[in-house]
Amino acid sequence: MRASKYFISSLKEAPSDAEIVSHKLMMRAGLIKKLSAGIYNYMPMGLRVIRKIENIIREEMNRAGAIELSMPVVQPAELWQETGRFDKMGDELLRLKDRHQRDFVLQPTSEEVITDIVRQEIRSYRQLPKNLYQIQTKFRDERRPRFGVMRGREFTMKDAYSFHTNFDDLKREYQNMFDAYSRIFTRLGLEFRAVAADTGAIGGTGSHEFHVIAETGEDAIAYNPDSAYAANVELAEAVAPATTRPTASAALTKVHTPGAKTIEQLAAFLKIDASQTIKSVIVDGDAGVPVLLLLRGDHELNEVKAGKLAGVFSPLRFASPATIRDAFGAEPGSIGPIDFQGKVYIDRSAAVLADAVIGANENDYHYTGANIGRDFPEPEVADIRNVVAGDPSPDGQGTLAICRGIEVGHIFQLRTKYSEAMNCKFIAEDGKEQIMEMGCYGVGVTRIMGAAIEQNFDDKGIIWPVSIAPFEVVICPMGWSRSEEVRKQCEQLYNALQAAGIDVVLDDRDERPGAMFADWELIGVPHRVVIGDRGLKEGVMEYQGRRDAEATKVAVGEIEAFVK
Numbered sequence: 001m002r003a004s005k006y007f008i009s010s011l012k013e014a015p016s017d018a019e020i021v022s023h024k025l026m027m028r029a030g031l032i033k034k035l036s037a038g039i040y041n042y043m044p045m046g047l048r049v050i051r052k053i054e055n056i057i058r059e060e061m062n063r064a065g066a067i068e069l070s071m072p073v074v075q076p077a078e079l080w081q082e083t084g085r086f087d088k089m090g091d092e093l094l095r096l097k098d099r100h101q102r103d104f105v106l107q108p109t110s111e112e113v114i115t116d117i118v119r120q121e122i123r124s125y126r127q128l129p130k131n132l133y134q135i136q137t138k139f140r141d142e143r144r145p146r147f148g149v150m151r152g153r154e155f156t157m158k159d160a161y162s163f164h165t166n167f168d169d170l171k172r173e174y175q176n177m178f179d180a181y182s183r184i185f186t187r188l189g190l191e192f193r194a195v196a197a198d199t200g201a202i203g204g205t206g207s208h209e210f211h212v213i214a215e216t217g218e219d220a221i222a223y224n225p226d227s228a229y230a231a232n233v234e235l236a237e238a239v240a241p242a243t244t245r246p247t248a249s250a251a252l253t254k255v256h257t258p259g260a261k262t263i264e265q266l267a268a269f270l271k272i273d274a275s276q277t278i279k280s281v282i283v284d285g286d287a288g289v290p291v292l293l294l295l296r297g298d299h300e301l302n303e304v305k306a307g308k309l310a311g312v313f314s315p316l317r318f319a320s321p322a323t324i325r326d327a328f329g330a331e332p333g334s335i336g337p338i339d340f341q342g343k344v345y346i347d348r349s350a351a352v353l354a355d356a357v358i359g360a361n362e363n364d365y366h367y368t369g370a371n372i373g374r375d376f377p378e379p380e381v382a383d384i385r386n387v388v389a390g391d392p393s394p395d396g397q398g399t400l401a402i403c404r405g406i407e408v409g410h411i412f413q414l415r416t417k418y419s420e421a422m423n424c425k426f427i428a429e430d431g432k433e434q435i436m437e438m439g440c441y442g443v444g445v446t447r448i449m450g451a452a453i454e455q456n457f458d459d460k461g462i463i464w465p466v467s468i469a470p471f472e473v474v475i476c477p478m479g480w481s482r483s484e485e486v487r488k489q490c491e492q493l494y495n496a497l498q499a500a501g502i503d504v505v506l507d508d509r510d511e512r513p514g515a516m517f518a519d520w521e522l523i524g525v526p527h528r529v530v531i532g533d534r535g536l537k538e539g540v541m542e543y544q545g546r547r548d549a550e551a552t553k554v555a556v557g558e559i560e561a562f563v564k
């Protein structure tokens with residue numbers, strides 16, 4: 001690329017609404033341009049970065065066996081009504097009407113449409129598993145769009161959806177995606193951490209987020225420096241270990257329930273009817289093993305009012321807000337067991353926990369007939385708080401540390417939440433119809449652009465990882481219009497690098513060196529070669545890496561190898 005023919009639009013000052021460094025630098029370097037709150041033009045320089053991020057994601061998704069397709073941004077409301085999300089998603093879902101007054105939504109994610117495709121196209125177990133993905137525009141009417149493209153209203157997401165004949169196969173694919181995500185963020189050149197996470201509005205059971213570690217991150221992450229334990233504090237506050245271990249009274253019946261992981265399996269051991277009046281919660285036991293909590297009785301969840309909280313049933317503290325929300329069908333913020341902070345409350349005065357089945361904090365055992373107050377001491381509500389550095393790690397090994405992160409990816413085991421609601425079935429090997437198991441896997445493409453900058457900048461500007469830099473090398477001539485020899489050498493190097501497949505920009509704008517250097521440092525090009533008559537007389541060019549304090553003289557014939 002020749003700079004004179006390209007579109008470069010750097011600004012001296014960042015606009016006043018830019019709060020964090022990546023937003024400021026992206027605006028100043030002319031990568032994005034604001035159109036409306038949370039809605040940005042991706043300018044040519046920024047689009048180059050986005051395309052590189054997309055390509056890395058696409059290559060790794062393809063390598064992992066996923067198949068690309070594209071679904072419409074505008075989607076009919078009927079599908080969203082089938083799953084109930086048309087109403088449940090609240091104000092984040094942008095709804096619109098066409099000329100016939102029919103309802104549509106702008107996709108914030110695409111579970112409904114992909115499930116609709118699969119239920120029509122896939123009939124037999126022989127066609128499964130499948131993992132389908134798109135890299136597509138999303139719209140979420142965020143309450144507080146900010147930080148430029150990091151929390152935009154319109155943004156680009158890679159979203160993948162997998163379909164399976166059974167849970168084990170979903171778990172296999174989940175791990176496959178976990179590994180693919182690790183490769184993606186490694187190739188993007190970012191320092192990241194995978195953490196256990198809440199499942200949010202998307203729902204499901206297991207989930208992990210991938211975070212780019214940065215001080216300005218909106219999320220706090222609790223992790224154990226000495227083990228693999230890491231969780232979003234949203235979740236970690238619910239998994240914080242109890243200060244007092246509940247002790248069960250002798251009145252309880254302990255039942256051996258080997259290997260039981262689902263409501264159905266456990267109900268079979270306990271000889272109770274799982275389909276009737278039982279509400280279940282899967283909780284993490286002390287060993288980090290999922291333990292099932294079953295609540296018996298016809299109680300309505302809206303009996304549990306945040307203001308009237310009397311106690312917290314200890315084992316519930318190991319459940320994530322989303323798990324509980326899914327089990328009880330209550331959204332955070334509604335009257336229910338979860339408040340805006342994602343804290344979990346249970347009203348002990350209602351008969352909610354009387355005669356419940358609970359995990360025994362011991363693998364493969366459960367208690368039946370549990371009653372808080374009688375069988376367990378009542379923990380204080382104040383027990384629930386955000387995890388802080390130095391708290392004991394839930395895996396029992398040492399203590400937790402806290403860092404901040406930017407959520408750039410999120411993977412979920414959806415199980416049958418959508419396939420059941422939308423009747424997405426297949427014919428199994430035995431000829432019978434079964435509901436498909438589903439997973440979904442998101443990456444915030446445009447958010448990554450901001451997150452990469454939050455991790456890599458200095459007082460001069462952006463420092464791109466080479467893999468996503470808009471240009472890898474910039475050639476800066478000293479006296480473009482003055483010196484034929486400089487022009488000739490610049491052209492030669494430019495052609496050689498282009499031929500070698502390197503993204504090179506030749507700054508032929510005839511700018512003063514100071515202005516020229518400042519532009520490319522702001523834009524963050526990782527390698528710079530300066531070519532001037534003085535150096536050429538000595539047979540050298542000057543190379544400077546974006547993080548280098550000084551330039552290095554390199555013999556003319558060796559410069560190519562230097563920037564490759």
Ligand code: ATP
Nearest residue numbers: 149150151152155157407408409410442443444447
């Ligand atoms: P957040 O907690 O930041 O609101 P989310 O949990 O709502 O994100 P998911 O539904 O998990 O987001 O979507 C998958 C990915 O899409 C996220 O991991 C993130 O990288 C990206 N993403 C979500 N919301 C936005 C947004 N408003 N702007 C840019 N990227 C976003």
Ligand code: MG
Nearest residue numbers: 092140142200
């Ligand atoms: Mg969100």
Ligand code: MG
Nearest residue numbers: 200209407410
């Ligand atoms: Mg989140």
Ligand code: MG
Nearest residue numbers: 200209407410
């Ligand atoms: Mg998320």
